[in-house]
Amino acid sequence: MTSPYPILSILGIVIAALTIAASLIWVERRLLALWQDRYGPNRTGTFGLLQVVADAIKIFMKEDWIPPFADKLVFIVAPAVIFVTVLMSFAVLPVAPGIIVSDLNIGLLFFLAMSSLGVYSVVLAGWSSNNKYALVGGLRAAAQMLSYEVFMGLSLMGVVILAGSFSLPAIVEAQKSMWFVIPQFPGFVLFLIAGLAETRRIPFDLPEAESELVAGYHSEYSGMKFGMFFVGEYMGVTLISGMISVLFFGGWLGPVLPGVVWFLIKTFFFISFFVLLRAALPRPRFDQLMSWGWKVMLPLALANVLLTGAAVLMWG
Amino acid sequence: MVSILRTIWYVFLHAFQKRVTVQYPEEKPYLAPRYRGRIILSRDPDGGERCVACNLCAVACPVDCIALQATEDENGRRYPDFFRINFSRCIFCGYCEEACPTYAIQLTPDFEMGEFHRKNLVYEKQDLLIDGPGKYPGYNYWRVAGVQIGGKKKGEAAHETPPVDVRSLLP
Numbered sequence: 300m301t302s303p304y305p306i307l308s309i310l311g312i313v314i315a316a317l318t319i320a321a322s323l324i325w326v327e328r329r330l331l332a333l334w335q336d337r338y339g340p341n342r343t344g345t346f347g348l349l350q351v352v353a354d355a356i357k358i359f360m361k362e363d364w365i366p367p368f369a370d371k372l373v374f375i376v377a378p379a380v381i382f383v384t385v386l387m388s389f390a391v392l393p394v395a396p397g398i399i400v401s402d403l404n405i406g407l408l409f410f411l412a413m414s415s416l417g418v419y420s421v422v423l424a425g426w427s428s429n430n431k432y433a434l435v436g437g438l439r440a441a442a443q444m445l446s447y448e449v450f451m452g453l454s455l456m457g458v459v460i461l462a463g464s465f466s467l468p469a470i471v472e473a474q475k476s477m478w479f480v481i482p483q484f485p486g487f488v489l490f491l492i493a494g495l496a497e498t499r500r501i502p503f504d505l506p507e508a509e510s511e512l513v514a515g516y517h518s519e520y521s522g523m524k525f526g527m528f529f530v531g532e533y534m535g536v537t538l539i540s541g542m543i544s545v546l547f548f549g550g551w552l553g554p555v556l557p558g559v560v561w562f563l564i565k566t567f568f569f570i571s572f573f574v575l576l577r578a579a580l581p582r583p584r585f586d587q588l589m590s591w592g593w594k595v596m597l598p599l600a601l602a603n604v605l606l607t608g609a610a611v612l613m614w615g
Numbered sequence: 616m617v618s619i620l621r622t623i624w625y626v627f628l629h630a631f632q633k634r635v636t637v638q639y640p641e642e643k644p645y646l647a648p649r650y651r652g653r654i655i656l657s658r659d660p661d662g663g664e665r666c667v668a669c670n671l672c673a674v675a676c677p678v679d680c681i682a683l684q685a686t687e688d689e690n691g692r693r694y695p696d697f698f699r700i701n702f703s704r705c706i707f708c709g710y711c712e713e714a715c716p717t718y719a720i721q722l723t724p725d726f727e728m729g730e731f732h733r734k735n736l737v738y739e740k741q742d743l744l745i746d747g748p749g750k751y752p753g754y755n756y757w758r759v760a761g762v763q764i765g766g767k768k769k770g771e772a773a774h775e776t777p778p779v780d781v782r783s784l785l786p
Contacts, residue, residue, distance in 0.1 A: 332634075333629075333630050333634075334626050334627065334629045334630055335629065336629055336632055336633070336634050336635050336636075337634055337635070337636050338634055338636045338638070575623060575626065575627055576623065578626050579622050579623045579625075579626035579627075580619065580622065580623070
């Protein structure tokens with residue numbers, strides 16, 4: 300099921316992903332402000348919407364400084380890696396029937412692979428900065444990704460067992476009668492937590508941890524290179540929210556409204572939820588993070604796969 | 616686990632609460648009467664300058680932003696020849712107001728002093744002097760001080776009895 304005009308849907312998805320990621324700067328600041336009883340940016344344009352433009356102009360005008368002690372090549376490549384890997388993942392994200400860049404039969408595996416590659420960006424950035432805080436941030440990112448990647452994949456296996464396919468459009472089609480969030484609720488919770496860790500959002504932002512590590516892996520970055528990390532993070536949030544709605548909430552499925560609208564509504568709901576978590580939760584200690592990952596989440600994910608498999612074998 | 620969910624729920628409920636931000640240029644914040652803002656020099660109820668140019672404010676100022684020169688008028692009443700406050704240095708600590716023996720220098724609830732040029736923040740005496748007595752409406756230093764000036768002899772001040780003529784104290 301590919302679109303008759305593949306170029307159109309490729310362009311559409313890339314532009315939409317970038318626009319949404321950029322406007323998330325505004326969305327996040329306004330929502331955070333709402334939950335902290337403030338207003339947030341409301342001066343530039345209507346409701347402060349032009350804040351995105353102002354931020355973009357500011358970040359483009361900033362000095363793009365490469366520290367003399369940094370490993371130049373890696374330092375430049377690192378922010379591009381996160382951008383590329385996240386954009387690659389958008390290729391398999393089904394927005395609506397036919398609106399997908401590439402309907403891979405292993406779409407889910409491709410998404411997992413690309414989001415794992417994203418950690419290279421953070422680790423290389425931390426390493427090439429030649430700065431102890433950046434390096435600690437990069438190390439934390441590596442350890443965190445390693446431990447959360449494992450059960451991220453496992454938490455999705457229940458969905459794969461139920462849908463019988465790794466292809467994302469097929470997974471959406473399999474949810475016609477019931478969203479997978481109901482039979483796969485533990486899987487949903489685990490994937491949500493793993494997705495948070497994957498995007499390095501606030502309860503799991505130990506790689507940047509501005510209260511301990513200056514700014515972690517991107518301490519030495521400025522100008523548009525920093526902007527790339529920033530937009531990369533927001534695109535990651537969009538991607539994970541989109542994946543949650545595709546895998547557990549029936550993607551484009553929904554009454555009355557067209558599929559794209561349903562998909563966007565669900566995605567925005569989870570983006571807002573990510574922001575809510577940022578407003579509400581503190582950052583755990585690093586050893587807590589690791590021990591939850593390995594001692595709680597991983598066994599839970601395994602048990603979920605085991606039970607789902609047994610149930611499918613028994614009644615499926 | 617339950618506490619985490621409860622936290623998320625309570626934070627979510629804040630979406631329906633009143634926002635505490637004061638939208639400043641449109642909506643002015645409440646400033647207490649004793650707010651320490653722009654410095655002024657006040658006058659007596661009868662219109663004379665209160666400042667006696669004693670320099671205590673300049674001494675008390677931790678950033679040395681007050682400069683003044685004392686002089687005397689024909690009545691022997693001291694007043695500042697010039698009085699200059701450099702507001703680009705002033706930290707609005709209020710020590711000058713505390714030091715002032717005549718309630719002349721006072722801080723007011725006004726902070727909107729933005730300027731494009733730094734030198735415009737140097738206020739001269741005509742910028743600082745106001746027409747009224749400020750926070751102390753009835754107070755007149757020269758009426759209560761025991762100092763003799765033109766138009767007020769010894770013993771004519773408020774709460775003061777005329778000086779005793781020591782030669783009349785004969786046994």
